[in-house]
Amino acid sequence: MDFGLDRCLECGSCTDACPSARHGGIVPDKVVKDVSEGRQAENVWKCLQCHRCSAACPEDIDVAGLICHLRNLEAAKGDIPERFRRSAKQMSKDLRMYPIIGRTASQRADLGLSTGEISEDDKNKVSKMLRGPGFDE
Amino acid sequence: MSDSLYRGCSIPARLPFIEAAAKYIIDQLKLDIQDMGEMPCCMEPVGLKSLDHDSWSDVSSFICSRSKGRLITLCDGCTVSLAGSVKEKGSDLDVIGFLEVIYENLSSIKSKVTSPIGISLAVFPGCHCESLMSSKGRDANKMMSEIVEAIGGKALTPSENLCCGGGVSSIDDNLAKAILNESVESFKATGASAVVTSCPYCFMQFDMVARYRTYSIVELTAKAMGWDADTEQFHRGK
Numbered sequence: 001m002d003f004g005l006d007r008c009l010e011c012g013s014c015t016d017a018c019p020s021a022r023h024g025g026i027v028p029d030k031v032v033k034d035v036s037e038g039r040q041a042e043n044v045w046k047c048l049q050c051h052r053c054s055a056a057c058p059e060d061i062d063v064a065g066l067i068c069h070l071r072n073l074e075a076a077k078g079d080i081p082e083r084f085r086r087s088a089k090q091m092s093k094d095l096r097m098y099p100i101i102g103r104t105a106s107q108r109a110d111l112g113l114s115t116g117e118i119s120e121d122d123k124n125k126v127s128k129m130l131r132g133p134g135f136d137e
Numbered sequence: 138m139s140d141s142l143y144r145g146c147s148i149p150a151r152l153p154f155i156e157a158a159a160k161y162i163i164d165q166l167k168l169d170i171q172d173m174g175e176m177p178c179c180m181e182p183v184g185l186k187s188l189d190h191d192s193w194s195d196v197s198s199f200i201c202s203r204s205k206g207r208l209i210t211l212c213d214g215c216t217v218s219l220a221g222s223v224k225e226k227g228s229d230l231d232v233i234g235f236l237e238v239i240y241e242n243l244s245s246i247k248s249k250v251t252s253p254i255g256i257s258l259a260v261f262p263g264c265h266c267e268s269l270m271s272s273k274g275r276d277a278n279k280m281m282s283e284i285v286e287a288i289g290g291k292a293l294t295p296s297e298n299l300c301c302g303g304g305v306s307s308i309d310d311n312l313a314k315a316i317l318n319e320s321v322e323s324f325k326a327t328g329a330s331a332v333v334t335s336c337p338y339c340f341m342q343f344d345m346v347a348r349y350r351t352y353s354i355v356e357l358t359a360k361a362m363g364w365d366a367d368t369e370q371f372h373r374g375k
Contacts (some may be wrong), residue, residue, distance in 0.1 A: 019264075019300035023315040046312060048304030049183040050264030051217070055271045056298075071187035083307040084184040092184060095177035098150035108149070111157035111366060115149075116175045126177045130190025131198050 002068040005036045006057040014053035014063045020046055028053040029065050034067065044070045045081050051125040074097030095126050139171045140206040146178045146213040147337045154368045155337065158359035159211055159235055164248060166242050168208055176200055179210075180219040182265070183235045183304045186218060191352065197222035208229040209238055211355070213265035220269060221256055234266060236335040240280045240359050243287050245353060251363045253289020256331060260292050260323035263336030264300050277335075281354055285333060288361035293327035295320070301342035320349045331374070333357060343374065350374040 014028035015021045025099035034041045044067055058127035090097060095118055105115045142374030148155045148310045163170050175280050179200060180186055195313040213234050220232040262277035270277035282292035324332045331344055331350035344351035351374050
């Protein structure tokens with residue numbers, strides 16, 4: 001995938017905008033440099049995927065997209081944080097990150113909102129789409 | 138052609154008052170927006186998209202294929218995920234968040250304000266909303282500030298490039314807490330009595346984790362227009 005890393009000016013705008021970097025997490029400009037020079041990027045799971053790095057880049061490099069791609073590669077090797085492993089399991093089970101439980105159904109009724117189910121046909125279609133790392137466990 | 142409302146899964150299950158408020162606004166303004174009904178998760182852009190690109194692409198495309206007219210989302214994570222799918226596929230489907238719906242109807246909303254909110258608010262649309270608007274050459278902070286002023290509040294501006302920290306919660310809790318605290322301290326420094334956001338994840342982080350008084354821009358807009366639902370049970374922040 002081409003993220004346009006050859007356009008990087010090494011200006012550090014991505015890191016200046018990064019809330020994680022300010023507190024010792026991922027360092028976006030270091031990730032770009034490491035990938036450009038063939039090294040393993042560090043701390044990719046400490047990225048918030050907030051996209052502030054991409055928005056700040058004067059060369060329109062999709063730094064957040066790059067980091068997401070690096071996470072895909074890590075996940076393919078089985079390196080998945082437990083939180084996201086649970087998310088994938090939940091998604092595979094209900095096709096929703098947050099299922100509507102009894103208390104919420106009651107709150108929804110009080111607000112005049114209905115509560116329904118995804119159709120069986122759609123459940124079958126979407127379930128077959130979930131086939132990658134985390135979803136196949 | 139009607140627009141389509143995609144509700145996502147965090148708001149219907151965790152913050153249903155935002156869905157109810159949005160529907161009140163749609164009804165009051167007589168907007169031609171139809172609920173898409175029960176749909177799967179958008180494959181949210183922080184965790185699920187990070188696991189497998191093809192699974193994300195297929196599911197998000199499936200949701201987009203069901204949209205008629207514009208696809209309107211309640212959650213900015215959904216907007217990022219579905220707009221990303223549209224961009225990747227080269228589709229001309231327009232995916233917009235509910236903040237944009239409010240903003241494009243602001244003059245009508247202003248004429249329907251019966252209960253001005255009368256509070257000072259730190260304006261924080263949220264990272265995803267801000268980056269999406271930025272990609273369209275628009276300023277989410279300015280848009281939300283105009284909405285706050287139109288419904289009778291005072292808009293205050295915290296520091297730039299803040300985040301709720303939710304993306305690294307349960308991955309690096311110290312990091313998540315530091316990012317969250319930085320934001321809340323910046324909100325307090327404005328002198329505001331609360332923060333207003335358009336993102337449900339930001340709402341949960343600020344309200345439920347930091348216990349800081351937090352409002353949804355959809356909730357406040359509906360309240361200003363006369364929506365009288367009791368939403369206090371959904372607020373834990375003081």
